[in-house]
Amino acid sequence: MIMNLIILSRNPALYSTDALVQAAIARGHSVRVVDYLRCYMNITSSKPRIYLEGEELKADAIIPRIAVQHTAYGNAVVRQFEMMGVQTLNDSVAISRSRDKLRSLQLLAKKGVGLPVTGFAHSIDATNELISMCGGAPLVVKLLQGTQGMGVVLAETKKAAESVIEAFKEVRADILVQEYIAESKGADIRCIVLGKKVIAAMERQGMDGEFRSNLHRGGKAKKISITAEERKTAIKAAKIMGLNLAGVDLLRSARGPLVIEVNSSPGLEGIENATNKNCADAIIQFLENSIKEKKPKSIDGK
Numbered sequence: 001m002i003m004n005l006i007i008l009s010r011n012p013a014l015y016s017t018d019a020l021v022q023a024a025i026a027r028g029h030s031v032r033v034v035d036y037l038r039c040y041m042n043i044t045s046s047k048p049r050i051y052l053e054g055e056e057l058k059a060d061a062i063i064p065r066i067a068v069q070h071t072a073y074g075n076a077v078v079r080q081f082e083m084m085g086v087q088t089l090n091d092s093v094a095i096s097r098s099r100d101k102l103r104s105l106q107l108l109a110k111k112g113v114g115l116p117v118t119g120f121a122h123s124i125d126a127t128n129e130l131i132s133m134c135g136g137a138p139l140v141v142k143l144l145q146g147t148q149g150m151g152v153v154l155a156e157t158k159k160a161a162e163s164v165i166e167a168f169k170e171v172r173a174d175i176l177v178q179e180y181i182a183e184s185k186g187a188d189i190r191c192i193v194l195g196k197k198v199i200a201a202m203e204r205q206g207m208d209g210e211f212r213s214n215l216h217r218g219g220k221a222k223k224i225s226i227t228a229e230e231r232k233t234a235i236k237a238a239k240i241m242g243l244n245l246a247g248v249d250l251l252r253s254a255r256g257p258l259v260i261e262v263n264s265s266p267g268l269e270g271i272e273n274a275t276n277k278n279c280a281d282a283i284i285q286f287l288e289n290s291i292k293e294k295k296p297k298s299i300d301g302k
């Protein structure tokens, strides 16, 4: 079946967007990239529709690649497509869940997924208790809104932890305080989960003397074999979040794999280069299969 696909992305030149376009074309589908910020809609109409420059958009399936800073509007566009009965790779509820770090960690913890001990408080009156809750220094302080390793700080001493927490609070930033997993030695594992499978995994190692392994911070990626437990943890985390496609980040700790982050628009460049796997092609195939499964029965049930 030939699908009519829309990739919701602001920039067709991005590696991930382009890889998805190429994969869709290679599999014979019709595909276009739509800047979701330029879409508009009448949200009160009983027949939901979505428009771009006067044209009504139609699709069999969408692939949302919503930027973090545009989550609210981008997700409204995804929701509109959902209401039109269009299949989406990740649905809007799952995307907004994954964009809220606290909510994500609470959900994962409730279902027994391993996490670094993490504390959160609004008031600095609780600073001392937070620090001891996380096992004392060294510990990690994270800006709730941070990405790409910016806003993640390692406080080596209790004094440093107190100062960092106070400074962030002073500028009214929301932060969480986390147990530092020293055993992972500046490395983490990114698993790409698609449906019920891990389709690719890489290890990222931070530069010398850097505990953050983000590629944007100079980290280096390589292909890695993950353990059965790591695989199970990554798949479970994506499932709890309700994401068909997820980038699940794990730390290898003395007590097993710990989830630090679940990303609903994982970048494809680093992982495809490190593993030589065509993740974009797997994503298009996944949509083909989910559309086949969803095919409505005819009125008389045949």
Ligand SMILES: Nc1ncnc2c1ncn2[C@@H]1O[C@H](COP(=O)(O)OP(=O)(O)O)[C@@H](O)[C@H]1O
Binding pocket: 116, 140, 142, 146, 147, 148, 149, 150, 152, 178, 179, 180, 181, 182, 184, 186, 187, 188, 211, 212, 213, 214, 249, 251, 260, 261
């Ligand atoms: N609790 C922790 N213990 C050890 N290293 C950590 C911890 N939390 C994060 N890191 C390191 O810092 C990096 C960035 O943290 P992360 O929570 O993923 O923030 P971001 O959303 O900015 O990527 C991680 O990839 C990991 O290498």
Ligand SMILES: [Mg+2]
Binding pocket: 148, 149, 214, 249, 261
């Ligand atoms: Mg990260």
